[in-house]
Amino acid sequence: MPKATFFNLPEAKRARVIDAALDEFAANSYHKARVTAIAEKAGIAMGSFYQYFTDKKDLFKYIVDLTVNKKLEYINHDMMANKEKYGFFQLLREIYLSGIRFAQENPRLVAIGNALLTDKELQQEIWGEYQDTSSAFFQQLLEVGLANGELDPQMDSALVAKFLTSLTYSLTDIIYKDGEIDLADLESEMVTIDKMLYFIENGIKKRD
Amino acid sequence: MPKATFFNLPEAKRARVIDAALDEFAANSYHKARVTAIAEKAGIAMGSFYQYFTDKKDLFKYIVDLTVNKKLEYINHDMMANKEKYGFFQLLREIYLSGIRFAQENPRLVAIGNALLTDKELQQEIWGEYQDTSSAFFQQLLEVGLANGELDPQMDSALVAKFLTSLTYSLTDIIYKDGEIDLADLESEMVTIDKMLYFIENGIKKRD
Amino acid sequence: MPKATFFNLPEAKRARVIDAALDEFAANSYHKARVTAIAEKAGIAMGSFYQYFTDKKDLFKYIVDLTVNKKLEYINHDMMANKEKYGFFQLLREIYLSGIRFAQENPRLVAIGNALLTDKELQQEIWGEYQDTSSAFFQQLLEVGLANGELDPQMDSALVAKFLTSLTYSLTDIIYKDGEIDLADLESEMVTIDKMLYFIENGIKKRD
Amino acid sequence: MPKATFFNLPEAKRARVIDAALDEFAANSYHKARVTAIAEKAGIAMGSFYQYFTDKKDLFKYIVDLTVNKKLEYINHDMMANKEKYGFFQLLREIYLSGIRFAQENPRLVAIGNALLTDKELQQEIWGEYQDTSSAFFQQLLEVGLANGELDPQMDSALVAKFLTSLTYSLTDIIYKDGEIDLADLESEMVTIDKMLYFIENGIKKRD
DNA sequence: CATGAATGAGCCTTCATTCAT
DNA sequence: CATGAATGAAGGCTCATTCAT
Numbered sequence: 014m015p016k017a018t019f020f021n022l023p024e025a026k027r028a029r030v031i032d033a034a035l036d037e038f039a040a041n042s043y044h045k046a047r048v049t050a051i052a053e054k055a056g057i058a059m060g061s062f063y064q065y066f067t068d069k070k071d072l073f074k075y076i077v078d079l080t081v082n083k084k085l086e087y088i089n090h091d092m093m094a095n096k097e098k099y100g101f102f103q104l105l106r107e108i109y110l111s112g113i114r115f116a117q118e119n120p121r122l123v124a125i126g127n128a129l130l131t132d133k134e135l136q137q138e139i140w141g142e143y144q145d146t147s148s149a150f151f152q153q154l155l156e157v158g159l160a161n162g163e164l165d166p167q168m169d170s171a172l173v174a175k176f177l178t179s180l181t182y183s184l185t186d187i188i189y190k191d192g193e194i195d196l197a198d199l200e201s202e203m204v205t206i207d208k209m210l211y212f213i214e215n216g217i218k219k220r221d
Numbered sequence: 222m223p224k225a226t227f228f229n230l231p232e233a234k235r236a237r238v239i240d241a242a243l244d245e246f247a248a249n250s251y252h253k254a255r256v257t258a259i260a261e262k263a264g265i266a267m268g269s270f271y272q273y274f275t276d277k278k279d280l281f282k283y284i285v286d287l288t289v290n291k292k293l294e295y296i297n298h299d300m301m302a303n304k305e306k307y308g309f310f311q312l313l314r315e316i317y318l319s320g321i322r323f324a325q326e327n328p329r330l331v332a333i334g335n336a337l338l339t340d341k342e343l344q345q346e347i348w349g350e351y352q353d354t355s356s357a358f359f360q361q362l363l364e365v366g367l368a369n370g371e372l373d374p375q376m377d378s379a380l381v382a383k384f385l386t387s388l389t390y391s392l393t394d395i396i397y398k399d400g401e402i403d404l405a406d407l408e409s410e411m412v413t414i415d416k417m418l419y420f421i422e423n424g425i426k427k428r429d
Numbered sequence: 430m431p432k433a434t435f436f437n438l439p440e441a442k443r444a445r446v447i448d449a450a451l452d453e454f455a456a457n458s459y460h461k462a463r464v465t466a467i468a469e470k471a472g473i474a475m476g477s478f479y480q481y482f483t484d485k486k487d488l489f490k491y492i493v494d495l496t497v498n499k500k501l502e503y504i505n506h507d508m509m510a511n512k513e514k515y516g517f518f519q520l521l522r523e524i525y526l527s528g529i530r531f532a533q534e535n536p537r538l539v540a541i542g543n544a545l546l547t548d549k550e551l552q553q554e555i556w557g558e559y560q561d562t563s564s565a566f567f568q569q570l571l572e573v574g575l576a577n578g579e580l581d582p583q584m585d586s587a588l589v590a591k592f593l594t595s596l597t598y599s600l601t602d603i604i605y606k607d608g609e610i611d612l613a614d615l616e617s618e619m620v621t622i623d624k625m626l627y628f629i630e631n632g633i634k635k636r637d
Numbered sequence: 638m639p640k641a642t643f644f645n646l647p648e649a650k651r652a653r654v655i656d657a658a659l660d661e662f663a664a665n666s667y668h669k670a671r672v673t674a675i676a677e678k679a680g681i682a683m684g685s686f687y688q689y690f691t692d693k694k695d696l697f698k699y700i701v702d703l704t705v706n707k708k709l710e711y712i713n714h715d716m717m718a719n720k721e722k723y724g725f726f727q728l729l730r731e732i733y734l735s736g737i738r739f740a741q742e743n744p745r746l747v748a749i750g751n752a753l754l755t756d757k758e759l760q761q762e763i764w765g766e767y768q769d770t771s772s773a774f775f776q777q778l779l780e781v782g783l784a785n786g787e788l789d790p791q792m793d794s795a796l797v798a799k800f801l802t803s804l805t806y807s808l809t810d811i812i813y814k815d816g817e818i819d820l821a822d823l824e825s826e827m828v829t830i831d832k833m834l835y836f837i838e839n840g841i842k843k844r845d
Numbered sequence: 846c847a848t849g850a851a852t853g854a855g856c857c858t859t860c861a862t863t864c865a866t
Numbered sequence: 867c868a869t870g871a872a873t874g875a876a877g878g879c880t881c882a883t884t885c886a887t
Contacts, residue, residue, distance in 0.1 A: 018850065044252045048878060058852045063879065132250055132336075165423075169416050175395055176388060176420055183387030187380070208377050212384055215373075216424035226867065256861060266869045268864085277861070434846070458758075460668045464882060474848040476885085485882070581839075585832050591811055592804060592836055599803030603796070624793050628800055631789075632840035642871065672857060682873045687858065689871095 015075050019065035030055040030065065034076050039121035042128050043073055043135055074139050077129060080122040081143050087115045101158035102214050105177075109184060109206050116185055123185065151177040155217075165219050173217060184209055223283055227273035238263040238273065242284050247329035250336050251281055251343055282347050285337060288330045289354070295323045309366035310422050313385075317392060317414050324393055331393065359385040363425075373427050381425060392417055431491055435481035446471040446481065450492050455537035458544050459489055459551055490555050493545060496538045497562070503531045517574035518630050521593075525600060525622050532601055539601065567593040571633075581635050589633060600625055639699050643689035654679040654689065658700050663745035666752050667697055667759055698763050701753060704746040705767050711739045725782035726838050729801075733808060733830045740809055747809065775801040779841075789843050797841060808833055 033054035037046045048069050052062045066072040091111040116123045129135060152174035158164040188202050241262035245254045256277050260270045274280045299319040300312060324331045337343060360382035366372040396410050449470035453462045464485050468478045482488045507527040508520060532539045545551060568590035574580040604618050657678035661670045672693050676686045690696040715735040716728060740747045753759060776798035782788040812826050
């Protein structure tokens with residue numbers, strides 16, 4: 014966690030630091046990202062950096078934390094409105110849409126998240142706490158769907174939750190390929206999403 | 222590609238170099254892997270390294286190439302025998318089993334493959350050529366299944382191929398978690414595989 | 430010397446600063462001691478430090494000064510009572526006992542004194558003024574002993590004063606080894622002191 | 638210990654490195670001494686330094702080792718010739734003379750030795766092995782003197798060895814004051830030495 | 846007098862690559 | 867082809883001191 018100094022900073026400066034960090038970590042892997050570059054971009058002295066953060070890693074963890082929380086807020090916000098009236102597959106669709114919008118609006122966060130997933134060492138140290146958040150989230154959703162009688166009772170909800178997690182990641186990959194999202198192409202994205210939902214729905218819905 | 226000198230090397234020495242590289246790249250990300258360490262493990266002089274490879278990256282590309290080819294060989298070998306008599310889902314099962322066996326027998330290659338997937342920079346440079354190999358492979362398989370009438374004709378085979386690719390990766394993750402495979406636990410692995418196949422089968426099989 | 434601001438400080442705060450400095454300088458060499466750490470321990474702001482002292486060195490000099498004076502007070506106090514009735518060797522014994530007690534009661538001061546002795550640069554700058562205090566003190570004592578006819582008239586009092594200084598330091602080292610004084614073990618310390626006195630007495634007493 | 642690389646170096650270059658290190662460590666405390674300065678003085682690249690030594694500390698330990706060994710050689714050489722025919726006090730005199738000559742010829746080594754004695758942290762790490770060498774050496778000498786009947790049988794040889802060690806250090810200090818030895822003034826040094834010997838002799842010789 | 850953020854030179858160390866033999 | 871020393875640009879981090887409020 015950043016030191017108190019960081020949180021006492023004027024909003025604008027703090028934002029500049031975060032922005033610089035996002036830029037640097039989105040463009041380079043954790044190991045290649047340079048503290049010097051971040052300080053420069055943020056327009057602060059090297060020494061100041063270490064007055065805000067104990068460490069390069071300290072900053073990185075903070076950035077990851079911001080990312081995770083922002084994404085959760087996003088999804089929660091979108092779901093809250095519809096939790097009651099929507100069925101399982103409608104909710105899933107809602108979630109995917111949230112994910113896409115999040116990626117569109119925060120491309121750097123997506124890049125950082127992906128990078129994190131590839132560094133074993135960092136994952137153990139940083140990702141640990143968030144690791145199963147995603148699977149747990151889906152599993153809980155699945156349980157509700159099972160209770161509602163929407164889903165195939167034979168399904169192993171823990172395992173399927175992992176499948177859904179994986180497919181969700183790949184959905185982002187597919188749509189958001191090469192780091193460039195075509196905002197104009199929302200329509201084709203919808204199509205992709207709906208095809209994935211169709212695949213999933215067939216995979217787990219209850220049949221008579 | 223390695224220089225000619227490398228291929229002129231006595232088999233044993235060449236193997237030692239490759240082995241050392243696998244060790245180092247499996248244990249560290251590309252950027253953290255040290256050329257010095259590889260040379261040491263291989264028992265060659267630093268200078269020799271640069272007589273075999275133009276670059277650290279040169280070696281890495283070569284290693285990735287070996288990995289990909291080895292995996293393809295594996296799967297092809299297993300499929301050739303059954304291509305004719307098996308249906309789509311049986312073949313898919315065969316493929317998954319091949320994948321598991323490959324991971325068991327080549328844990329370092331799996332580690333390197335995973336690491337590669339996370340480094341955008343490398344991916345663009347190295348992975349480009351292999352990128353869609355996996356999806357293309359699945360797509361081709363799907364086309365056959367469609368032609369046979371086994372699969373849902375509404376299915377977008379290109380897209381589903383990506384889903385299968387993603388699920389395949391996650392299958393490896395789920396089974397081969399924490400880098401330790403329990404060889405004794407093949408049975409529970411089978412169960413997992415069969416559940417995934419069940420999920421997929423429901424997702425895409427033809428219904429009347 | 431500290432600035433006026435320092436002496437205007439409420440007694441308690443001033444004491445806290447001194448205490449923090451003693452802690453830090455006793456635990457680290459002058460160069461490794463950190464101003465930040467002192468300010469923190471003392472509970473003052475970094476800026477305040479430079480309102481009290483011009484410099485890290487300014488504080489250090491002050492601390493050394495306190496140390497020297499405290500030690501002198503100690504010994505003087507113990508000697509004054511007995512100056513008249515005791516002979517040279519009895520006084521010397523008294524002095525050694527004072528030294529031991531001082532070390533027991535002010536371990537941090539001893540640590541700082543020792544550290545100072547090892548840094549040539551500092552010594553030239555700081556220790557200069559005190560340097561010969563100790564030798565001068567012993568020499569004066571020796572002169573009295575010579576006048577009394579207790580000591581060997583051939584003795585070079587200036588030189589022997591240096592020997593006594595040196596032995597005195599080593600006495601502290603021997604007894605107070607590893608920074609831990611065993612308060613319960615005063616008896617064995619006495620024995621050591623008496624052996625040193627025996628050695629010295631033989632070395633310089635007048636013989637017929 | 639330095640790496641093999643260092644010992645494979647051409648004599649002249651190795652000497653240059655050692656010389657640069659002696660200069661730097663004699664002029665600055667261990668903590669203030671800069672690796673960069675040493676490399677510059679020696680005329681080698683920064684990187685080369687770390688090809689010779691694992692560490693700044695590695696070099697320092699080596700330098701201390703050289704110092705200790707050189708001094709021991711010195712004294713041993715001088716004593717061997719006379720061990721048989723000389724009595725205890727004559728040998729002691731010989732040792733002191735060796736010490737003075739050593740200091741004269743190796744002022745930087747003396748400076749480094751002194752500096753080492755003042756850094757608690759380093760002492761524990763580096764000095765440990767040599768720590769009691771000096772006392773042990775004197776004690777052994779004293780035992781011989783006792784056996785010969787030259788010394789006061791009541792004497793505690795372990796303790797007196799420590800006194801002698803201390804006096805020896807102070808002898809160096811007295812003669813070699815301010816880091817400048819007046820080579821022309823050997824005569825006055827002799828006088829000082831003889832006075833110390835007289836002091837010691839009176840302190841411990843056997844009396845009837 | 847107090848506060849605590851800002852500064853930035855400087856340090857040790859790493860490592861891919863080159864070079865001379 | 868082999869060798870292994872040489873190189874030097876970077877990079878992360880520390881800390882005494884200054885500054886603005």
